[in-house]
Amino acid sequence: xxxxxxxxxxxxxxxxxxxxxxxxxxxxxxxxxxxxxxxxxxxxxxxxxxxxxxxxxxxxxxxxxxxxxxxxxxxxxxxxxxxxxxxxxxxxxxxxxxxxxxxxxxxxxxxxxxxxxxxxxxxxxxxxxxxxxxxxxxxxxxxxxxxxxxxxxxxxxxxxxxxxxxxxxxxxxxxxxxxxxxxxxxxxxxxxxxxxxxxxxxxxxxxxxxxxxxxxxxxxxxxxxxxxxxxxxxxxxxxxxxxxxxxxxxxxxxxxxxxxxxxxxxxxxxxxxxxxxxxxxxxxxxxxxxxxxxxxxxxxxxxxxxxxxxxxxxxxxxxxxx
Amino acid sequence: xxxxxxxxxxxxxxxxxxxxxxxxxxxxxxxxxxxxxxxxxxxxxxxxxxxxxxxxxxxxxxxxxxxxxxxxxxxxxxxxxxxxxxxxxxxxxxxxxxxxxxxxxxxxxxxxxxxxxxxxxxxxxxxxxxxxxxxxxxxxxxxxxxxxxxxxxxxxxxxxxxxxxxxxxxxxxxxxxxxxxxxxxxxxxxxxxxxxxxxxxxxxxxxxxxxxxxxxxxxxxxxxxxxxxxxxxxxxxxxxxxxxxxxxxxxxxxxxxxxxxxxxxxxxxxxxxxxxxxxxxxxxxxxxxxxxxxxxxxxxxxxxx
Numbered sequence: 143x144x145x146x147x148x149x150x151x152x153x154x155x156x157x158x159x160x161x162x163x164x165x166x167x168x169x170x171x172x173x174x175x176x177x178x179x180x181x182x183x184x185x186x187x188x189x190x191x192x193x194x195x196x197x198x199x200x201x202x203x204x205x206x207x208x209x210x211x212x213x214x215x216x217x218x219x220x221x222x223x224x225x226x227x228x229x230x231x232x233x234x235x236x237x238x239x240x241x242x243x244x245x246x247x248x249x250x251x252x253x254x255x256x257x258x259x260x261x262x263x264x265x266x267x268x269x270x271x272x273x274x275x276x277x278x279x280x281x282x283x284x285x286x287x288x289x290x291x292x293x294x295x296x297x298x299x300x301x302x303x304x305x306x307x308x309x310x311x312x313x314x315x316x317x318x319x320x321x322x323x324x325x326x327x328x329x330x331x332x333x334x335x336x337x338x339x340x341x342x343x344x345x346x347x348x349x350x351x352x353x354x355x356x357x358x359x360x361x362x363x364x365x366x367x368x369x370x371x372x373x374x375x376x377x378x379x380x381x382x383x384x385x386x387x388x389x390x391x392x393x394x395x396x397x398x399x400x401x402x403x404x405x406x407x408x409x410x411x412x413x414x415x416x417x418x419x420x421x422x423x424x425x426x427x428x429x430x431x432x433x434x435x436x437x438x439x440x441x442x443x444x445x446x447x448x449x450x451x452x453x454x455x456x457x458x459x460x461x462x463x464x
Numbered sequence: 465x466x467x468x469x470x471x472x473x474x475x476x477x478x479x480x481x482x483x484x485x486x487x488x489x490x491x492x493x494x495x496x497x498x499x500x501x502x503x504x505x506x507x508x509x510x511x512x513x514x515x516x517x518x519x520x521x522x523x524x525x526x527x528x529x530x531x532x533x534x535x536x537x538x539x540x541x542x543x544x545x546x547x548x549x550x551x552x553x554x555x556x557x558x559x560x561x562x563x564x565x566x567x568x569x570x571x572x573x574x575x576x577x578x579x580x581x582x583x584x585x586x587x588x589x590x591x592x593x594x595x596x597x598x599x600x601x602x603x604x605x606x607x608x609x610x611x612x613x614x615x616x617x618x619x620x621x622x623x624x625x626x627x628x629x630x631x632x633x634x635x636x637x638x639x640x641x642x643x644x645x646x647x648x649x650x651x652x653x654x655x656x657x658x659x660x661x662x663x664x665x666x667x668x669x670x671x672x673x674x675x676x677x678x679x680x681x682x683x684x685x686x687x688x689x690x691x692x693x694x695x696x697x698x699x700x701x702x703x704x705x706x707x708x709x710x711x712x713x714x715x716x717x718x719x720x721x722x723x724x725x726x727x728x729x730x731x732x733x734x735x736x737x738x739x740x741x742x743x744x745x746x747x748x749x750x751x752x753x754x755x756x757x758x759x760x761x762x763x764x765x766x767x768x769x
Binding site: 145146148149152153156157158267268271272273275276277278279280281282283460462463 | 517520521522523524538541542545548550552554555556557558559560561565566568569570572573574575613617
């Protein structure tokens with residue numbers, strides 16, 4: 143098995159299309175990190191001067207009609223400029239928690255998409271070229287072949303995604319240190335754990351892409367099916383009106399954030415009489431807030447993944463190989 | 465243990481589709497003895513490749529049993545696959561990898577050394593081109609690479625499906641010589657080919673199938689039969705025909721004057737006595753092509769290749 147795994151890792155390494163996808167999985171998060179560091183840079187005196195110049199007419203209007211801008215007339219002279227220039231230079235300072243809720247999920251999405259494509263492309267090429275049959279002439283135990291390829295895809299994806307995530311969060315943390323921004327205790331550890339969960343999710347997606355391609359025997363068919371499922375799934379969720387519990391993005395957030403919260407509609411009676419006055423008990427009929435645990439998210443994606451992998455193995459073992 | 469390297473009994477393969485069931489291999493009993501080169505002949509769609517694919521575990525049999533080296537397959541295929549080299553239909557390799565990369569991956573799968581790759585490349589004459597991408601290879605080079613892949617295992621059984629497809633005459637000769645040498649060295653070769661002259665030259669035994677059924681099997685000499693005819697060349701064929709007919713010889717219909725006999729001297733004597741002088745008296749032995757065409761005359765293109 144170790145020998146087969148070595149062969150599959152070599153095959154993975156020699157595929158140019160795979161290398162391009164893996165390179166993108168490094169470059170795109172790097173670009174996201176750079177853009178976030180740039181977008182949250184401290185406001186310089188030059189920025190303030192430029193904003194003051196750009197907003198000069200608006201500052202004048204504020205001075206003429208301070209109440210329109212929510213500024214007391216007595217303080218107009220000092221507050222108008224501060225308020226309006228603040229609008230033009232308003233930048234959220236960099237924070238680990240803020241990035242976890244924003245760009246962090248973007249990095250997970252990028253890694254997931256690219257590694258899923260890598261898993262699909264890796265084995266789609268074997269089917270497309272017909273070389274799968276040649277491989278089986280050298281190792282006829284199909285279960286082993288399936289497992290070795292799956293292991294190679296998952297391992298490479300996990301290692302790469304974990305490294306990229308780690309570097310991403312270390313970069314954000316280092317930028318905060320350079321800017322002397324305060325960091326909460328355990329912020330880096332939490333972000334690293336977030337990154338690791340994201341990496342595990344991306345590796346699972348790569349495994350899913352691989353398993354589906356082994357089932358359908360075509361990269362194009364796999365991408366088509368995934369696209370169709372995402373479109374049709376979105377339509378079904380919208381038409382049937384399923385709650386946030388069934389939203390794909392919310393379940394991803396639940397996994398990588400180790401649980402998340404969503405809001406649901408409650409009966410109108412909750413807003414009438416005494417019930418409107420009281421704070422609803424957590425989880426009660428009138429509580430709009432719902433928690434979605436990481437395990438529920440894992441179940442949401444894990445069940446189709448296990449089903450696809452099972453069907454893929456069974457199909458590969460039973461069907462004729464062209 | 466049986467001295468048969470390949471043995472099938474009642475082997476059957478059905479393909480089901482919306483248009484119904486198509487039987488590609490019909491209760492085939494195949495027996496290939498150890499050693500030598502065994503021809504596996506049949507028209508297009510007769511089920512040769514499907515049979516080979518079932519033997520190698522690439523396709524599942526609908527019914528019947530198969531044995532390789534006495535081991536039941538596909539159940540025990542992993543135990544014998546290391547002793548089997550095979551080229552099935554067209555060579556199939558990763559097009560963006562070089563020939564060497566393709567061979568290296570296969571060699572590593574079975575734990576063969578890099579030297580073995582070197583040796584196989586040299587044996588099939590690909591040295592110097594093994595660093596080129598597979599997709600840039602001519603059909604002949606692809607065939608050579610496929611044969612090189614089979615040699616990585618040092619096989620005891622070699623299954624070759626149309627191995628000379630796309631090769632130039634020199635290449636065909638090289639491969640034919642290689643096959644013959646392998647057969648003589650104790651390797652059992654199952655050679656599926658349409659080039660009957662090639663099969664007749666290198667094979668010691670052969671099986672002929674048509675529409676997935678066994679039509680004939682045995683030593684090539686036995687398949688050709690012992691019947692011998694002689695082509696008679698004379699200035700006046702009509703006169704000669706009358707003389708030989710009158711002397712009790714069996715004559716074959718056709719434009720040539722063919723007489724069936726095992727006594728060519730008697731033909732010479734009869735014609736000479738009648739004053740008909742011979743220009744030619746040539747033995748005409750049946751060849752594999754004739755036997756093949758006679759056996760498969762009723763077959764139509766159809767089943768799986």
